[in-house]
Amino acid sequence: MWGQLIIALACALEILAQDCEDPARAVYLNLTSKMYDINGTQYNATKFEDQATVTCAKGYRLIGKHDNALVNETINCMDTGKWSQIAGCEKKDCEDPTRAVYLNLTSKMYDVYGTQYNATKFEDQATVTCASGYRLIGKHDNALVNETINCTDTGKWSQIAGCEKKALCSSECQNGGTCVSPDVCECPKGYNGLRCENETKNCTLEAGQNVNYWHMSTNTTLPEGEKASYFVF
Numbered sequence: 001m002w003g004q005l006i007i008a009l010a011c012a013l014e015i016l017a018q019d020c021e022d023p024a025r026a027v028y029l030n031l032t033s034k035m036y037d038i039n040g041t042q043y044n045a046t047k048f049e050d051q052a053t054v055t056c057a058k059g060y061r062l063i064g065k066h067d068n069a070l071v072n073e074t075i076n077c078m079d080t081g082k083w084s085q086i087a088g089c090e091k092k093d094c095e096d097p098t099r100a101v102y103l104n105l106t107s108k109m110y111d112v113y114g115t116q117y118n119a120t121k122f123e124d125q126a127t128v129t130c131a132s133g134y135r136l137i138g139k140h141d142n143a144l145v146n147e148t149i150n151c152t153d154t155g156k157w158s159q160i161a162g163c164e165k166k167a168l169c170s171s172e173c174q175n176g177g178t179c180v181s182p183d184v185c186e187c188p189k190g191y192n193g194l195r196c197e198n199e200t201k202n203c204t205l206e207a208g209q210n211v212n213y214w215h216m217s218t219n220t221t222l223p224e225g226e227k228a229s230y231f232v233f
């Protein structure tokens with residue numbers, strides 16, 4: 001008799017027990033869920049006493065915790081047939097890139113709409129600018145002082161190349177030359193010399209002339225320094 005009553009009661013409870021359903025199916029757009037029964041078996045367990053780990057989507061973290069590493073939250077399917085409160089997710093925060101180890105640059109941050117303000121969240125961008133007297137590392141160009149970086153889904157800015165001291169040439173590089181390292185000008189085509197002050201002379205090879213064993217069939221103009229053997233006549 002008692003046994004029958006207990007079974008009846010159990011059935012009634014079974015009917016009353018509500019199904020919480022997949023928590024990620026709700027209004028939370030930036031999370032996925034994995035559900036577990038009380039034995040820890042992972043399957044789509046959405047019944048009373050089951051648990052779920054909800055995980056923020058790439059680039060998102062738990063709301064209000066101020067920690068890019070916190071992306072998981074455990075919730076319980078309650079006897080009301082609802083999951084316990086889900087905090088939800090917010091974009092990870094990369095924070096001001098120049099607050100890090102980069103001493104010789106400043107930054108301006110932009111959100112995805114290009115609005116300039118202190119935007120440091122996932123998908124925001126920043127332009128980092130080398131301080132006066134510095135330029136981007138490894139580009140050999142004093143004019144390159146800006147670099148665009150992205151706040152990535154890890155909550156860190158993409159790699160910053162960083163800045164190095166500008167190369168100074170004791171006198172200006174001429175004719176569009178670029179000061180690439182201290183006192184070294186890189187000259188555009190057609191110029192040479194320490195300051196690119198000398199125009200490159202052309203040598204005209206006359207038809208019939210033998211140059212490096214090449215027999216010239218037409219008059220050919222070669223820039224100074226070029227080897228005739230590089231040319232096919």
Ligand SMILES: *[C@@H]1O[C@H](CO)[C@@H](O)[C@H](O)[C@H]1NC(C)=O
Binds near residue numbers: 037038039
């Ligand atoms: C949990 O494990 C026990 C013992 O193996 C089993 O009797 C019970 O049905 C399991 N519960 C669920 C919800 O799978």
Ligand SMILES: *[C@@H]1O[C@H](CO)[C@@H](O)[C@H](O)[C@H]1NC(C)=O
Binds near residue numbers: 042043044
């Ligand atoms: C869990 O639910 C999803 C979506 O309803 C389904 O694709 C998947 O096969 C289910 N997994 C298990 C182990 O039941």
Ligand SMILES: *[C@@H]1O[C@H](CO)[C@@H](O)[C@H](O)[C@H]1NC(C)=O
Binds near residue numbers: 069071
């Ligand atoms: C968060 O949950 C996912 C999926 O369940 C897991 O792969 C990951 O290791 C967890 N991360 C942390 C920081 O707990």
Ligand SMILES: *[C@@H]1O[C@H](CO)[C@@H](O)[C@H](O)[C@H]1NC(C)=O
Binds near residue numbers: 162
């Ligand atoms: C930044 O500039 C300071 C002096 O202004 C210098 O001592 C330091 O080495 C520079 N750091 C880098 C990474 O260029």
Ligand SMILES: *[C@@H]1O[C@H](CO)[C@@H](O)[C@H](O)[C@H]1NC(C)=O
Binds near residue numbers: 117
């Ligand atoms: C950006 O941050 C700086 C320093 O924290 C602050 O002085 C400035 O008012 C902020 N600008 C905007 C537009 O929020």
Ligand SMILES: *[C@@H]1O[C@H](CO)[C@@H](O)[C@H](O)[C@H]1NC(C)=O
Binds near residue numbers: 143144145
């Ligand atoms: C570099 O960025 C600064 C500040 O954002 C801007 O004023 C300047 O015009 C930029 N320079 C170049 C060469 O793009």
Ligand SMILES: *[C@@H]1O[C@H](CO)[C@@H](O)[C@H](O)[C@H]1NC(C)=O
Binds near residue numbers: 148149150158159
């Ligand atoms: C930043 O993101 C843009 C697209 O949003 C991409 O074109 C660019 O290459 C990225 N830059 C870096 C440094 O990752």
Ligand SMILES: *[C@@H]1O[C@H](CO)[C@@H](O)[C@H](O)[C@H]1NC(C)=O
Binds near residue numbers: 192194198
């Ligand atoms: C550039 O021209 C000057 C004057 O004609 C000459 O003295 C110098 O050697 C030239 N430099 C080179 C690298 O050709």
Ligand SMILES: *[C@@H]1O[C@H](CO)[C@@H](O)[C@H](O)[C@H]1NC(C)=O
Binds near residue numbers: 190
């Ligand atoms: C040398 O030749 C090139 C094309 O072959 C020409 O552009 C250049 O002006 C010439 N330079 C001189 C000094 O004549």
Ligand SMILES: *[C@@H]1O[C@H](CO)[C@@H](O)[C@H](O)[C@H]1NC(C)=O
Binds near residue numbers: 206207
């Ligand atoms: C080749 O150069 C010679 C000497 O400068 C000149 O007399 C001749 O007309 C030129 N030939 C052609 C085809 O330009």
Ligand SMILES: CC(=O)N[C@H]1CO[C@H](CO)[C@@H](O)[C@@H]1O
Binds near residue numbers: 029030089090091
């Ligand atoms: C609640 C929330 O943060 N929703 C965002 C989820 O992610 C998409 C894009 O990935 C945004 O558009 C939503 O605002």
